[in-house]
Amino acid sequence: MKKRKLAVVSLLLSIAMLLSACAGNPSSGEGSSKDSKTPPSSSSGSAAEPESKPAAENTDRGENWVTDTPVTLKVWCMKQADIEDIATNEYIKWLQKETNVNLEFDQIAEAESLQKFNLSLASGSYPDVYLSCNQLINMSATIMNSTLMKFGKAGVFLPLNDLIEQYGANTKKLFDDISYVKDGITMPDGNIYALPSYSEIYHCKYADKLWIDQSWLDNLKLEMPTTTDEYYEVLKAFKEQDANGNGDPNDEIPLAGCTDGWNSDPSFFLMNAFIYEDGDKHLTVENDTVDTILNKDEFREGLRYVHKLYDEGLMYSESYAQDSTQMKSLNSASPNVVGSFPIGAPMIVMDAGSDLYKTCVTVPPLKGPQGHQSCSYYEYGNLRVGAFMITSACNDPEVAFKLADFMYTEDSSVRLRQGVKDVDWRMAKEGEKTFDGKPATYARITPLVTNGGAQNQHFGNSGMFRESNDSFIGAWAVQDGFDIRSLDGIEQLLIEQTWPYDGFEPKQTLPPVVFTEEEAAEVSTIEVEVQKYAKEQRVLFITGQKSLDTDWDSYVTNLKNLGLDRLVELYNTAYQRQYVK
Structure with a gap:
């Protein structure tokens, strides 16, 4: 009986993650002339991470190192109910260690996030960064864009155009790979005031089944x-x-x-x-x-x-x-x-x-x-405007932007969504296959969701990420005897049952x-x-x-x-x- 209850809770949480991942408001547009229906292949992740230590002491300066001098950013962030504590979340600890940026969070409960966001903007006292505002309850893309325009023109949100041009290698790659993203976040005055999250879950594009x-x-x-x-x-x-x-x-x-x-x-x-x-x-x-x-x-x-x-x-x-x-x-x-x-x-x-x-x-x-x-066809359903905004209160906007740009890397995105490398998941071994027989890139060690309580291994749907279908589920290994109709096979089943729709979407x-x-x-x-x-x-x-x-x-x-x-x-x-x- 206990095992059955856990399975049911696991299913409910899996559904919640799926819905949140696919809940980019279609009002911002659903599909159009697209670059490709084939999800991009996933790249390999980095080696096993070293023992965690405070950002100020980190000397492992990889290619995504943000700053030699430790910088602290104050971050306003919506907190989803399934995260124990953003400040001690394993993804956040890893992010700070990788970038040498310390993050101090004002954690806002999901249920009151929209009210608190509006109050914060009206207060005149701003954090350095607003994070996860794209998840705000009852805020459509139209209203979010209107908010970005209003407070961008007022100087509260900094225009990011020059920062993107100078430091945004990963941001520009997103723009190049997904043709509509840049147009979709550029305001009528020509400025970009916020970076988006982007998810490319295949079955969500054909969600009307x-x-x-x-x-x-x-x-x-x-x-x-x-x-x-x-x-x-x-x-x-x-x-x-x-x-x-x-x-x-x-x-x-x-x-x-x-x-x-x-x-x-x-x-x-x-x-x-x-x-x-x-x-x-x-x-x-x-x-x-x-x-x-x-x-x-x-x-x-x-x-x-x-x-x-x-x-x-x-x-x-x-x-x-x-x-x-x-x-x-x-x-x-x-x-x-x-x-x-x-x-x-x-x-x-x-x-x-x-x-x-x-x-x-x-x-x-x-x-x-x-x-x-x-x-x-919901090609654009998971472009979520308003994931990361830098405010006029920020004394280190370059560092803040470099942090955001780093979050678009596949390594960061997989860790944000899936948990701790070599604890929750690992790189696939030679010969491991996906459910549809392709070479696998990743493999799970622990279930993504195991019980009804809050977890602190990953960041769920919060934060900012660029997620390919492969990195979410398409390139993950399955074991021999894998049952696509089991709880563990939910996402693979949805991919399989989406194939009959592929090709019937309109041109625009x-x-x-x-x-x-x-x-x-x-x-x-x-x-x-x-x-x-x-x-x-x-x-x-x-x-x-x-x-x-x-x-x-x-x-x-x-x-x-x-x-x-x-x-x-x-x-x-x-x-x-x-x-x-």
């Missing part, structure tokens, strides 16, 4: 659906033909969703068979022009299809009322009663030991009646856009109202409480009155300014 119970398809001798018509027929068979084989033809739920999961609205995935749906702002980019889908005929036809599923009892009637906890209870039943469901990662809405978890697989993007076939989607202060104020006002209304109306159309025939025109008119056209204009203006040269 639809899962289906392969055992139900097999029981009914059905093929994986490839079109919306085929999917409709599969759902009908699930409903009518005792798909779970328990002798009761009336307990099957062909399709179910929930209101608060990670892409758990069924209409997001299904809409991509009619028109590209980003699952967030409902904006598209085509021929370098931003537009909305919310008033398009294709969007209406997509809603009509989803309504048909709901109206015929093929979609669970509580899909737009239940939360993820209720969904988890539904999906964890034995025998399984749910045939298909949308979610970014299945363990969020089911127990890892459930029948459904053992047999669910992803449905490839469906082709719609007019031949459209796409999937949501919305990259990170930066608004002027005036634009940001207008966007934030209009966007809240438009999004709220559009979400409410979507549910009303799907559930039949409003008609897509008689109520559609008034819906479009109301969107226009709320400022939808102006919102699109503002996004298009910012996009053109940044990306159309």
Whole structure:
């Protein structure tokens, strides 16, 4: 029993890490013309680290040595609940030793971080560095960028352009490797006031997934659906033909969703068979022009299809009322009663030991009646603006910047995210392979998450890092007999089940856009109202409480009155300014 409880806690913490890693707000843009879908290969780490000693005494001056004279920086930092103490965290101790920079932390609890951040900025008394502000609760990329502009122009945040040019070898490499990063963090006045965190977790780029119970398809001798018509027929068979084989033809739920999961609205995935749906702002980019889908005929036809599923009892009637906890209870039943469901990662809405978890697989993007076939793509979802800002109170901005630039190295990023080298993880041995048979770069020694308490080995999702898919999970060794459906195989399973989506993303989607202060104020006002209304109306159309025939025109008119056209204009203006040269 004790082992089972630990496993469940481990799963929950693993999910939390996955969600936080993938939670770069899609509002800053989801996918676009990209350099490559193939994650970059990981490089080898350094040799085993020497015994820790205070930064002031360190004489092991490697290539990333920051300063000969020990410097102390006062750092404001959001502290996540799973970190015991930032000041004694093993990553921070290693970072200080490697750079000869002492760090004094003002540790802000996650729950009060946004309030304390705003109070700190308003106080006029600043730390040398703000760290991890990109993780602030309820602060979208739009608001963060507006804050950077306001306090950058006021002289609180130092412009980093010259420091990047002179000392930013790793920062410039990030800019060169990921083409949109520099544009995505450059303010309209031409200055960069903050460095971002960047994560390249492959499966998070295709987070809008639809899962289906392969055992139900097999029981009914059905093929994986490839079109919306085929999917409709599969759902009908699930409903009518005792798909779970328990002798009761009336307990099957062909399709179910929930209101608060990670892409758990069924209409997001299904809409991509009619028109590209980003699952967030409902904006598209085509021929370098931003537009909305919310008033398009294709969007209406997509809603009509989803309504048909709901109206015929093929979609669970509580899909737009239940939360993820209720969904988890539904999906964890034995025998399984749910045939298909949308979610970014299945363990969020089911127990890892459930029948459904053992047999669910992803449905490839469906082709719609007019031949459209796409999937949501979040290329930019994990560019987190506002990870590291240097203030006017800092007497050693060069040292502070060099510290930040060092944090972009793979050695630093792996240690920040994974723990202590040769204690928590090691370099892979010759012959060790990844789950998909490639030569491994890294191997774990201890589980990344082992219990429900706070840890002090790594920095989790705090701090600043540049993370490739390989360094996170893709290049990690697995042992013989590795079970991809086990708790330890969660991330590998998500990579495997993402492959069917690769290649169905559109050529362009919305990259990170930066608004002027005036634009940001207008966007934030209009966007809240438009999004709220559009979400409410979507549910009303799907559930039949409003008609897509008689109520559609008034819906479009109301969107226009709320400022939808102006919102699109503002996004298009910012996009053109940044990306159309």
